Amino acid sequence: MSKAGQQISLKRNEGLLQKEAAPVRGLEISSSAKARLTYSALEAVGHLRKAAQPDYWPTEGWRTAAPEAHGIDSAGLAKAVKEVKDQNLHSFVLVRNGYIVAEGYSKEWDEDRLHPMYSVTKSFTAAACGMAIGEELLTGVGHKLGEFYPEIQHEQSKAEITVEQLLSMSSGLEWDNRGERSSVEMADSPDWVQYVLDRRMRFQPGSAFQYNNGNAHLLSGLLQRAIGIPVNLYVHTKLFVPMGIRNPAWGGDLQGVAIGSWALRIRSRDMAKFGLLYLQGGQWEGGQLIPSSWVEASIQPCTSPSYADGTEGGYGYFWWLKPFPSSQSPFKAHSVFYAAGSGGQRIFVVPDLNLVLAVTGSNQKNGYMPEQFLEKLLRAVKADAALPVNEKAEAQLRASVGSLKRTVDKPVWGSL
Template sequence: MTAKEPLPMKPFRIASAFALLCAHTSFAASLDHVSPESEGLSSAKLANMMKYLQTPGTNVDSVIVARNGQIVLEAYAAPNRSDIVHQVNSATKSVVSALLGIAIGEGKIKLNNTVADILPQYADLPNANILTVEKLASMSTGVEWKSEYFGSALNDWNKVRQADDWIKAYLSYPINPDKVGQFTYNSAESDLLGALISAATGMPLADYAELKLFKPLAIQNTRWVQNKDGQYGGGRGLYILPHDMLKFGELFRQQGKWQGQQIIPQQWITYSTQPRVATVGKFSNIPAYGAQWWVGKGWYAALGWGGQTIAVFPKENITMVMTAKNSLSEMDAIGLDQLHQRFLQSDSSAASDPAATQQLAAQISQFEKGVAASTLHSPLEKTLHNKSIRFNDFWLSKLKFSLDKEQMTIEFRPKDTPQFTEKIPTGFAGEWKYSTFQYPINDEWRKSAPDSLVASRMQWLDKTTLLIESFPPEEFVHYSLKLKFKGQKVFVEDSPWGTVAEGILE
């Protein structure tokens, strides 16, 4: 399937300092854009925060800060945009927490329910009669579990999710009595919570979320990936707009109430965001875990792999959202303690400072432009038309170029799926081209969304070195290929995996 018509790119918001801070006023009646000082925050500190968030390696691609329900800062690094949903990975767990609280409030599920109470078909498995909703929510079941990097063979969820009946497979893992009540990070338990909510409410998890959570908040643009058995993943899989991530955080900051309507019981907001268990080991840089929420010093947060963040600072009445594309786990992502202490302290005496306002506007503008690109051209550029590179021992088997009216189209063929070929338009000299991209249909992660948005560009670093970047704004990854042309030979100098490969231009 070829790329569809590119989506138009919204212009950068660079008209004025005030415009930078006050764009998107149609977001929601209760979430308007105002100056930081009007809400007791410092433009100078926020400017320094924006500079900090552009530190190499952070790869933050959007940030929104609201205080007292008013947005004081919003920015998107190109090619990200406010109208593009973003995968939030394990921040999905906190959405499941909200749905659990709603279901409890409706009397459809109880914290002391066991798995067997709700899914009686598993009652013959001992663990189904032991594991409770309460222990699953706080990840303190005592189940022996390895939660290494998701792609690792040591990750038990990678094993369980391949089973024909993943719930049965999970319930077969041993429970260590000495660890019951202690924290063990386990995404399968979040998935099981999702399955329990679905069974207790008689609705697919995504449908229940739409009815009870998304619709009341006027959240309309979401996508939720399904597991192998058709269940919606409770541990990850939700795609949502950064604006709507902010709404969700604000809902919790406002004790479950939205525009006068109690969406989530207030008791659940308190219960789920307070420390329920202390974290241990590699997770201990965040002190505690609630009920599918991380709990820090003066904040609680929904965190997802790669830097996806919905953080609430109750004392300051601040909600902060970030999406990112880094290689860091939830626990190693940008430190919320540091952001809180250095940049987000309120100051009721904060006065308007035109110089600081301009400083913040400049940092936002720089952030939104993204990583600068080379404007060089190469004599090789036009010679690449209808040429292909065939690779040996690389994840790509073929890369083909087509030049048409200053736009290059790349056709590529992965090594592992030779029957799959995709064409993507790319821009030159820093210009991003948007298109939709179809992943292999047998990829489980793409079942519910075979087409994904991708932004691509090419730039010459010198006369013989071409950098190709493919950036799926919805995802938390960023692919790049640096190609060095030496006659008919082409060398891949680096890639996201540090691979070095060689190809032939033909």
């Protein structure tokens, strides 16, 4: 695994890496304590390997359960929903032990409506890469760009960019994230892949992290050449159909290359399915859809950025890696990996709690809202075993979810 994080250039944050951290109310954790929290890939992988299979698979539909049946306090969930519902939260689906234990939608959204994933799309592109390696359509992440695009062989450093460096945002290709300038130029160009190939080299490949939408689209083009079909069609056949993810939308560029960076649209419940797939090490209903070795490699830190709240996280293969504080101790962390998209799209996987949280929204003012929401929800997780039935707390949760359903977006949160 490369260690490109020794020199880090953070030019794009998706609301994740900020100069100033928004305050989080509730559990009081000092900045010095948070600074000691670190993401542990060893811990995350260990929990994935020990994860119990669900007693059913939600291919044809999810089963629901009361939060208390899975060790979660409904009153705590109700409080968390109440505290974030006015920040242009569109939906959330909380899954523990394979059951939806809480779910909510704002007025304009419901469980059947497709939601833009934005950069969550990248994690699906990464999954396609792992599946292609599993099928030996690629031999590994060491493949070099020049092998697939011989026209750049004369540019030695560019030709030497590896698949792994695209996946870890360390290609070294120049990319201007101010006002999404390069992404807009790519989208307006007649040939998106060629636009990325024409970028100058800013760093030596593997020497620095820079968030770059071009990396994911270039990987999509490379995979199409390796697989023989567009990534969106490949993922639909190999992943969406067996998982029961129906009628997704995933556009392509003018050359028919699936947009690897941002164009996927699926339902919130299907986001949770993808999270469950990774929680289960790529296994689904008796089949290994994604190699378990790929899932584990994807959540190893290739770079090690510091987050705004002082925690030490990382970036894997188009997955963000971050420790979240435990409600049991300010010095204990949950090693969480997640797919992230602009405006509040997230798929959080919390291996040690056997928990998945899918979130959608339209919040450009506080891009850290989903992380704050997860942190609040984690405080409601009290035990691995069932808690006593609490009808009063369940009523509070229903009231909070009902209030969310009456909520409409506020322009101040949605504006750039």
